[in-house]
Amino acid sequence: MSPRALITGGAGFIGSHVADLFLAEGYEVEIIDDLSTGNRENPPKGAVFHEVNVTSPEAGKIIAEGSFDVVVHLAAQIDVRKSVADPVFDANTNIIGTLNILEALRRAGSKGRIVFTSTGGAIYGDFNTPPNVETFPKDPESPYAISKLAAEYYLSYYGRVHGVEHVALRFGNVYGPRQDPHGEAGVVAIFCSRILDRKPLTIFGDGLQTRDYVYVGDVARAVFLAATSSIPPVERVDARAFNVGTGVGTSVVDLAELLQKAAKSDAEVVFAPKRPGEQQESFLNVEKAKKVLGWQPRVSLSEGLANTFAWTADQLAARHA
Numbered sequence: 001m002s003p004r005a006l007i008t009g010g011a012g013f014i015g016s017h018v019a020d021l022f023l024a025e026g027y028e029v030e031i032i033d034d035l036s037t038g039n040r041e042n043p044p045k046g047a048v049f050h051e052v053n054v055t056s057p058e059a060g061k062i063i064a065e066g067s068f069d070v071v072v073h074l075a076a077q078i079d080v081r082k083s084v085a086d087p088v089f090d091a092n093t094n095i096i097g098t099l100n101i102l103e104a105l106r107r108a109g110s111k112g113r114i115v116f117t118s119t120g121g122a123i124y125g126d127f128n129t130p131p132n133v134e135t136f137p138k139d140p141e142s143p144y145a146i147s148k149l150a151a152e153y154y155l156s157y158y159g160r161v162h163g164v165e166h167v168a169l170r171f172g173n174v175y176g177p178r179q180d181p182h183g184e185a186g187v188v189a190i191f192c193s194r195i196l197d198r199k200p201l202t203i204f205g206d207g208l209q210t211r212d213y214v215y216v217g218d219v220a221r222a223v224f225l226a227a228t229s230s231i232p233p234v235e236r237v238d239a240r241a242f243n244v245g246t247g248v249g250t251s252v253v254d255l256a257e258l259l260q261k262a263a264k265s266d267a268e269v270v271f272a273p274k275r276p277g278e279q280q281e282s283f284l285n286v287e288k289a290k291k292v293l294g295w296q297p298r299v300s301l302s303e304g305l306a307n308t309f310a311w312t313a314d315q316l317a318a319r320h321a
C-alpha cells in the first residue's frame with residue numbers, strides 16, 4: 001500500500017510543489033485548500049482535492065479519518081500587512097487552523113507526522129545578528145510572525161504531552177514558479193511581472209536590506225526530508241525546528257541586478273520611501289538542516305531566477321496566445 005500524505009494549502013505556491021514531489025515519490029496525496037489565495041489550477045491531477053477551510057470541523061474529520069503518514073500544513077494567512085490590519089483573522093487561520101489539525105491527530109491517535117511551515121524571515125526579529133540560528137531568542141515583529149511562533153509552541157506541546165510527531169520548518173524568502181505576483185511575499189514574482197510588463201522595478205528604502213532567497217524546489221525537498229528523516233527527540237520548542245534557506249543574505253539591489261541579468265532586461269530601477277517596520281537584515285544559518293535532515297539548497301540564485309523568469313514569461317505568452 002502506498003504511503004499517504006495530506007497537504008493543506010496544496011493549491012498555493014509552495015504547497016503545489018510539495019504535492020508534486022510527494023506524488024513523484026509514490027505517495028497518495030490529498031489536499032485541503034479553501035482557494036482564498038490559492039489557484040484551482042495548481043493542485044496536481046493525481047491528488048484528491050477538498051475545497052475546505054482548515055479551521056472547519058470538516059477539515060478535522062478528513063485528517064482524523066484519513067490515516068495519513070504525513071500531514072504537511074501550509075494553509076495560512078501569509079500577508080504580514082494583513083496580519084497588522086486584522087490580527088484576529090490572522091490568528092484564527094494560523095493558530096486555530098493549526099490547533100484544529102493537531103486536535104484531529106490527537107483524537108485519532110495518529111502515528112503520522114505533521115510538518116509545519118513557519119517563518120525564519122520573521123520570528124527572530126531585529127535584535128539578533130544574522131545568520132539566525134534556531135536557538136536564538138525570538139522577537140516576532142508582526143501578528144503574522146507571532147501566530148507562526150505560537151503554532152510552533154502548540155506543536156511542541158502536542159509532541160510532549162500527546163505524542164504527536166512533528167517538525168517545524170522555518171523558511172527564508174521562498175521564490176519560484178507559481179508564486180503570486182499580487183501577494184505580499186514575493187519580490188521576485190513582482191519584479192518578473194514588472195520586467196515583462198516593461199515597468200520599472202520599485203525598491204523601498206536604500207535597497208541594502210538583505211533576505212535569504214531560497215528556491216521552491218529546494219524547499220519542497222526540505223519538506224519531504226523533514227517528513228521522512230529521523231528527527232531529534234521532543235524537547236524544547238527549537239529541538240524539532242529547522243531553518244530552510246541558503247545561509248546567504250542578498251540585498252534587494254543585488255537581487256534586482258541578478259534578475260535583470262537573467263532576464264536580459266534593462267528595466268529602470270526606482271527608489272521609494274522605506275516601508276515602516278521592515279527588517280534591515282535577515283538570513284538564516286542552515287547547518288542544522290544539513291546535519292540532521294541531510295538537506296542543502298541545490299539551486300543557485302541566478303539559476304532559480306532564470307527558471308522563475310522563464311516560467312513567468314511562458315505564463316504571459318500562454319495568456320496572450
Ligand SMILES: NC(=O)c1ccc[n+]([C@@H]2O[C@H](COP(=O)([O-])OP(=O)(O)OC[C@H]3O[C@@H](n4cnc5c(N)ncnc54)[C@H](O)[C@@H]3O)[C@@H](O)[C@H]2O)c1
Nearest residue numbers: 009011012013014033034035036037038053054075076174
Ligand atoms: N512564500 C514564502 O516566502 C514563505 C516564507 C515563510 C513561510 N511561508 C509559509 O509557507 C506556507 C505556504 O505559503 P505560500 O507562499 O505557498 O502561500 P500561498 O498563499 O500561495 O499558499 C497558501 C495556501 O493556503 C490556502 N489557505 C489560506 N487560508 C486557508 C484556510 N483557512 N483554509 C484552507 N486553505 C487556506 C490558500 O488558498 C493557499 O492556496 C504558509 O504557511 C506560509 O506562511 C512562506
